[in-house]
Amino acid sequence: MQLGIHLMLLVTQTFAKVAPLISPSGMKMIQGNCLFCALLGMVALLANAKEESKEWINLCEDNSTKGWTPRAKVESFESVDGELNLLSKVNVWVLSNLQMKDFVVEGEVKIPLDYEGFNSGLGFRLVGDQGKPKGYQCEIDQKKPAAIYGIGLGGWIYPRKGTEAEYSKRVQGLFDANSWNHFRIRCIGPKAKTFLNGKLVAETDQLVQTKGSFGIQHHGKGGSVRFRKLRARAL
Template sequence: MNTITTKLLLVIACCIITSCIKKEEQTPWIDLIQGNSLEGWTILGGEASYNVNDGVIIGTTKANTPNTFLTTNEKYGDFIFEIEYKVDPTMNSGIQIRSNSLPYYRDGMVHGYQIEIDPSKRAWSGGIYDEKRRKWLNPLDKNTEAQAAFKQNEWNHYRVEAIGDTIKTWINKVPAAYLIDDKTASGFIGLQVHSIGNNKEKLGKQVMWKNAKILTEDLAKYSNKSPLEPIETKNMLTFQEKKDGWKMLWDGKTTKGWRGAKLDKFPESGWVIENGELIVLATGGEESTAGGDIVTTQDYSNFELQADFKLTPGSNSGIKYYVDTELNKGPGSSIGLEYQILDDALHPDAKRGSHEGSRTVCSLYDLIQADTKKPLKPIGEWNTAYIKSIDNHVEHWVNDVKVLEYERGSKAFLKLVSESKYAKWPNFGLLDKGQILLQDHGDRVAFRNIKIKVPQKKKN
């Protein structure tokens, strides 16, 4: 290689290095750790301690206290975040993003996405866990390169991009997780010291963080591509749901497993499938004759059911259970216990009913009013209904919060039925098994993520 070529290569290399340094210097990062101060942060959850020394936050375990989180006072929606951490090899930890502490949710318990810190042999550091909600969403069981990237007893670097419904992570510049999920759009960032119970061997162990910085503007300019295949949760079972025995009740694409309540096939009109949503169309606000209610082709006895629903202004619908469309032909053939879906503010049904408030959203229709403090998202956004019916004990939940419960067949239940519109139907609500029904009430309402879990029969 001659001298001219050598000099030219050196100039090119210098230009590249200078350009990279200049680009990094120009990136408008906002530092989240200010010197030796924890200003801008608040401790939530447990009683583990946090202090800061030369820009390094040190979290120390304490016995007999729940998970503890040092959380930013500011909440972030879309962002790019980087941080370095070092963890004791015996400890589990994590970094919360888009997380919250809300009075109605388990008395303020911290919940939300967590970027796992896992120094164990499992090595899932950089995976995405849903703290106090759905558990594992994007583990690293199939990402051996990311598993090998964690450095024991050394500083590790995380990069997290949360933009729209997409969360991507890197550990020491190795792509770790790629999740598409729209459960929570914003929340604080939190540094976790995991609970240790009464484990004396883990008492006083530490997790350390430094160089925490965030971007909140011009994110497309600074976002990195990930070579990983994304894990999507829309109309899919999560890693944890598969382990726990959940099944999809609607596949997100076809009408398989469903038929018209008064038909032997799916309605030809009145319902559409668009962008992974099962939508009942508006036909004037009365119970529709265009499409009509739809029911599962299978019956269910004990079950857990969850479904996302999205209302339009003034709309009305419902999820019925223990329905037998063959029991009574005609208008009464679709009766059943109903989880009410309603725009309480605009639909007049909210002020009607045999019992006060019993036709409001999430209520047991015409029988039991849901908790008035129910945590609903605004009309036009997705809410998650959850119905659990095991051995006649029934619960209604919305957005992970229980809003009512009752015992099928109890004296209190029978009294409520006798005072309601259902009194004329013998043994109403007492079927051993029945279909799940989605109601067509003539208003546009969308459903997705419809899943069911049936308890396994105990072996003798």
């Protein structure tokens, strides 16, 4: 919505400044261009209004793990004060029964500090009835936070060869292992972007899987990983 408002304000301000200096024929041409820009602004406003009208779906219910299914044995998986806490001795995914195609999903994550190599993930467009799912994940660890990985779909999607330097520059200093970190994924068609603490980190237009569930992961080493304020909205 801000894009549309900014565009219309810019057109109005520019027109007011130059109008006294323009001939009648030139004025007619500019008025046509201004109308076109105004229409673009209205389209942007309507598109954003449509997106914002979709309701958020809460994925973390107070004191309940209803709607979530572990795909392997876990040491514990519980909801505590609106948080999902997951502990496992094996690499495991816990999948939500909520499926979406185009969406925004976001939440805050706190990793344990007892194992420096701790690894987790926020999965999206996950498919498969049992065991390890197939789909995508936003990486949650100290090594490649907010990177995009294809589970059963070729491995690293971003960064990959040719984008390592760009990724390193974007992610530098963003992840704080001692605090809660906010992750956000925006996915439309083959395109996906991840954001870490409000900053763009990863992007791709190469997704092939079009729909699936959300999930959270524990790689089997380290203490409990904690998720809170986890929610999704269809686009």
